[in-house]
Amino acid sequence: MRPGWNPARRNRHVGTKAHGHGANNRLTIPESWHELKCYFEKLSSYVVVTKSIGERELKFFVEPTRSDWFYPCTVDDICAVLSHCSVNVLNSFDFVVMRQPTRKQRILCPVWGRAIFSFDIDKHRGAAIVIEAQDLAPIDWDKSITPEYTRELERLRKDGHEIRNVRRGIQIHTTPNSLRNTVLYRTFLHEIGHHIDYSQSSSEEWDAKTKPVKEDYAHRYASELYGLLSKQGVLPFKPIIDDKSLLADGLNREWFCLS
Template identity: 40%
Template sequence: MRIPEHWIGGKWILFHEQLDNPVALTRTIGDRNITILVEPVHSGFLHACTPDDIAKVLRLLPPQHTEGINLVVLRQPKRKERILSPVWGRLQYYSEIQQYRGVAIHIEAHPTNGTASWEKSLSPDNAQELARLVEDGHQLISERRRYVLHMTPESIRATQLYRTLPHEVGHYVDYLNTIGADDDDELFWSKPSRDKEAFAHRYAREFWECEKKAGSIPFQRILDEEVLTAEGLSLSWFAHHNNPDAADT
């Protein structure tokens, strides 16, 4: 089993660049606009972070760290993607999605009350990640042979908004710092993945600690039905559902 990708118009289209009927909107971050693409969700899924949640967090970050980010994508993963490549989010250093292109941060829709299993023989990295997830508010149940993480819309939002989003910005900052003024990215791509992840985790942790101390986060979900409707979005994409696999493809 593999995730299908497609050759279209003379180039490969990666699976996370294949969106079904996304709605495009803009938000002002500093002195520039970014595009946010929102893909409709399947029944039982939601986008835990709203476009205005995301814009607010990006405005809290240093402008020089976000000025090169062109797109934020709220996407609905398909069944194979959730099985073979489950993520909270990802950074694409260059992406082309329909007529939109540039550096893109993807944030994945999740089941409103999903679970995830972890083997009890955890590596140090996995043990640290599990601890971070518990800190985000997910409930951890210890069973005989595994850990089961129970998620809620609130805990998903905490993970994606306050940790995943700045984590992906951290990857971009690491990229900029590594290539330097010469704009030579060979050194960055040769860096060990573990070093890249350590930088991004540290960046997200420092963001959380600084902004929490300042009282900027956490904040209430920004969900204005009138604004969403005017922009062509559906409130149901951001609301709680049942039957998480009912319309999955």
């Protein structure tokens, strides 16, 4: 090696992402090494509501929303849908969680809802459907989207969202009604589909299924269940606004979009 030669000066990647620059301050959702719970299982505060649907008692864990955020459907809306579903559907999960995501979670992992097969909360453990609070801020997508995202964009358009092509990509503009269509009539039924698929599969069969296969099943199940309930005249229906029910359950009307 020549005296005084500094190889770092000859490295074109110094100070760039390829050389590790910025790796320590990358935006991530914080997780604790000392706790096994995922971030979506950690509710800061919540109200526990127990509802009777047929012969089944179902618990709801409802987290208060921040200002300008809301749940696109009420607890009574969800119960109204489930009251027309089969026993098989009601037995496929144990409780419903309605949670308020943080701003960082919304940026890094935006979702309408989740199907969780092992959810641990308030000394309860079981299968859960998670519904996330939403706001009316536009949702930005990149211009280069996969075929699956293209199909999802068409589903969102049918839900009533306005899809705009902007300079940097695609922008999805929502309304309270379009969010209700997406969350109550599609996402909630979609997550039920995941639970049905999981309950009918062995551990080996479930692990062998790819994500696209699981998603296709849940989309198909949601579409068929909506079609069945629609033919029966059950769906769609107006938001169930029951101030007495909200008060009795300890819920705040402002947490829900009732318009």
